[in-house]
Amino acid sequence: MVFHKSVSLLSKLRSGAVQQPGLRNSVRWLQVQTSSDVDLHSQLKELIPEQQERLKKLKSEHGKVQLGNITVDMVLGGMRGMTGLLWETSLLDAEEGIRFRGLSIPECQKLLPAAKPAGEPLPEGLLWLLLTGKVPTKEQVDALSKELRDRAIVPDHVYKTIDALPVTAHPMTQFATGVMALQVQSEFQKAYEKGIHKSKYWEPTYEDSLNLIAQLPIVASYVYRRIYKNGQVIPMDDSLDYGANFAHMLGFNDPGMLELMRLYVTIHSDHEGGNVSAHTGHLVASALSDPYLSFAAALNGLAGPLHGLANQEVLLWIKSVVADCGENVSKENLKEYVWKTLNSGKVVPGYGHGVLRNTDPRYTCQREFALKHLPNDPLFKMVSNLYEVVPPILLELGKVKNPWPNVDAHSGVLLNYYGLTEARFYTVLFGVSRSIGICSQLIWDRALGLALERPKSVTMEWLENYVKKSA
Ligand SMILES: CC(C)(COP(=O)(O)OP(=O)(O)OC[C@H]1O[C@@H](n2cnc3c(N)ncnc32)[C@H](O)[C@@H]1OP(=O)(O)O)[C@@H](O)C(=O)NCCC(=O)NCCS
Numbered sequence: 472m473v474f475h476k477s478v479s480l481l482s483k484l485r486s487g488a489v490q491q492p493g494l495r496n497s498v499r500w501l502q503v504q505t506s507s508d509v510d511l512h513s514q515l516k517e518l519i520p521e522q523q524e525r526l527k528k529l530k531s532e533h534g535k536v537q538l539g540n541i542t543v544d545m546v547l548g549g550m551r552g553m554t555g556l557l558w559e560t561s562l563l564d565a566e567e568g569i570r571f572r573g574l575s576i577p578e579c580q581k582l583l584p585a586a587k588p589a590g591e592p593l594p595e596g597l598l599w600l601l602l603t604g605k606v607p608t609k610e611q612v613d614a615l616s617k618e619l620r621d622r623a624i625v626p627d628h629v630y631k632t633i634d635a636l637p638v639t640a641h642p643m644t645q646f647a648t649g650v651m652a653l654q655v656q657s658e659f660q661k662a663y664e665k666g667i668h669k670s671k672y673w674e675p676t677y678e679d680s681l682n683l684i685a686q687l688p689i690v691a692s693y694v695y696r697r698i699y700k701n702g703q704v705i706p707m708d709d710s711l712d713y714g715a716n717f718a719h720m721l722g723f724n725d726p727g728m729l730e731l732m733r734l735y736v737t738i739h740s741d742h743e744g745g746n747v748s749a750h751t752g753h754l755v756a757s758a759l760s761d762p763y764l765s766f767a768a769a770l771n772g773l774a775g776p777l778h779g780l781a782n783q784e785v786l787l788w789i790k791s792v793v794a795d796c797g798e799n800v801s802k803e804n805l806k807e808y809v810w811k812t813l814n815s816g817k818v819v820p821g822y823g824h825g826v827l828r829n830t831d832p833r834y835t836c837q838r839e840f841a842l843k844h845l846p847n848d849p850l851f852k853m854v855s856n857l858y859e860v861v862p863p864i865l866l867e868l869g870k871v872k873n874p875w876p877n878v879d880a881h882s883g884v885l886l887n888y889y890g891l892t893e894a895r896f897y898t899v900l901f902g903v904s905r906s907i908g909i910c911s912q913l914i915w916d917r918a919l920g921l922a923l924e925r926p927k928s929v930t931m932e933w934l935e936n937y938v939k940k941s942a
Contacts, residue, residue, distance in 0.1 A: 509614035512677060514603050519673065519918045526919050543934055550745075551825065556753065557921060558744030560601040560912045568832035569742055571597060572604045576738060576832045583737075584609040586712055591734040591840075594714050594907060595619065598684065601741060601911035616712045622685035623707060629653055630693060642694050642896045643774040647767050649690040653683065654763035663759065672759075673918040679762040680910035687903045688713070692720035699893050717903065721891065727844050728889035734840060735882065738833045739901050741908025746825070747772035748779060752909040753916065757924040762913055769909050770902050776820075779879075779898045779905075784820035786883030786894035788812070789850060798849040805853070805860045813868065821880030822861050824873045833878035837885060850884040 508514060538554045545553045561571045571579060583592035583606065595615040599607040607615075632652035633645050654660075658675035667675065689707065696704050705720050714733035718724070723732075744753055752769035756762070773779035796804045812819055824831065838858075841851045858876060865874035883897060915921075929937075 507608075507610070509611045511599060511602065511611075511615055511618070514605075515673075515677065515914070515918075518603060522915075523919060543938065546929070546934070549825070555926065556744040556750065557919075558749070558753070558912055559915050560908055561741040561743050563743040563826055565826055565828040568827060568829070571741060572600050574600070574606075576836050579737065580836065582606050584612045586715065586729070586733065591730045592737045593712050593733055594736040594740065594904070595712065597737045597740055598907050598911065601908060602914065619681070619685040619713055620707065620709060620716070622682045623689055625653070625686050625689045625693075626656065628655070629690060633690075633694060633697065638698055641774070642698060642899045643770065643780070643902070645694040645697070646691055646899045646902055647770040647774070649694065650683070650687070650763060650767040650770060653686060653690070654761065654767070656682070657761040657763050658682075659761035663761075669920065672920075673914055676762060676917040677914050680914055683762055683766060684906050684910055687906050688717035688720060691899045691903050692717065694899060695721050695893075695896055698896070723889055723891060725889055728891075731840065731844075731885055731889060734836065735885075735900060736904040736907070738836060739878065739882075739904035741905075741911070744912065746778065747775065748905055749909055749912070753912065754924045756913050756916055757921065762910055765913060766906055766909055769905065773902055773905060774898060777818075779901045781820045781877070781879040782882050782897040782901060783894045785879050786887060786897065788820050789853060789883065790894070792853065793850075798853070800853065800856075802856055802860055805856055806864065809857075809861055809864050813864070819861055819865065822865060822874065822876055823871055824875075824877050827875070827877065828873050830875040831877045831880075834876045834881050837878075837881035841881070841885060841888075845885070845888045848884065848888050850887060854881060854884050 539552075541553060545551060559572075561569055562573075563569050567575070569576065574582065579592050579597065579600075583596035583600065585592055593612050593616070596607050596612045599605070599611060599615055629649050629652040633649050636645055636648060658678040659672070662671075662675040693704060696702060700722060705722055707716050708719050711719055711729075712733070714736045715729040717736065718728050718732040723729075742749065744750060748769040751772040752765045755768040756765035760768075776784055792800060792805070792808050796808060800808070809819055838855075841848070841854075845851050857880070861876070862874035865871040882900075883894060886892075886897065886900070887894075
């Protein structure tokens, strides 16, 4: 029986059953949290020795097992299909999409604690899951919410650093600059300067990571309010959870928007290790750069239009359709517009993927959210029509490997519906969420003592000679 379709397994998980045998190869230690300890740090401390042993065994007993062949195409094609990274927090299947510690998005929606019955998962619960591999209780999530609020104190110099930039600077530039300014408080850097033993690296990494995750919504909201709301900052509300507080500090208090933000932050958090932002964070951290330095680098990758900036591009593109053809554009006119985009040498933003070969489940859950909360929104209707119109056109091109929509094809219209209409800001939201995945893995990088990244590169001449020799 396939795990993700098994309702009985889901109910066993909910009732506290542990050690799923069907998951032995991927998430052997996925379990529901049975301990009543609400302290994440001590939970992690217990888990680390067990996982260190697991890695040691893998290395000593199976270190020489081959995982595949490297072809010239892979070297020239951005390392597609080359297995080369260890990433514990999530795993992507080309057809099915992402699983967080073995749980699909619908499973996370069912199993992770929510703010209200049948509500969207709380991102704090996902953070707990990514870090421990265990589904937390509501009490544990509430304790983590509080811990994150307690850590959410942004030093004054961070605002001044952002203020030194022109207000017209792209929100991602202002956000990444703010993260670099936060770096001066790095516990890892201080501990390293004092000569910390390598077996303890994970502890200040944990401190930095949780502080960073806690403070990012404040920095992001500051950037938003600075650019779009005359700098009128909204303080945190101590009664709110992480996602709701973020929406609140941005200036949105509609209960629908609070739920959207919880879902948004949860589903954008992690997408295994090879995507540009996650890989960049991991690469930079492999030099023992602290979480702030590593995450700022990741953000700069996220800011590219083929990666995280695509969510901005999608809404701007949809708005250009509205400007040219009106809100109630026919499918025929939509087709023409898609061809016009392609013929002018541009991509259709929000469609295609480096690994996925099916509709992204992150798209699907946002579509379900829209069907529930904004079924009659004209832009949602356009997104639905695009779902019918775009894939056949991309297939007709003959070269696109995945004609289906990705996460970015949907997020903008949801945010736009609740009043967050400034598309240039969207990638910052993605960035806040991504910290949860990247930092969780980074803590494990240090706990497991993962190696400095240093793959081999070659020249075209080297490849030509190699090919000649092997002919
Ligand atoms: C995500 C993306 C960068 C993946 O790139 P990839 O792994 O190289 O994808 P493919 O192997 O399918 O690309 C093969 C060709 O199809 C093109 N292609 C892929 N997706 C396309 C799209 N949405 N619109 C137009 N052309 C597309 C590529 O540009 C490439 O063209 P080329 O050979 O002339 O360079 C690509 O699909 C894309 O640009 N999508 C739009 C941007 C986007 O939504 N990004 C967010 C991703 S989560």
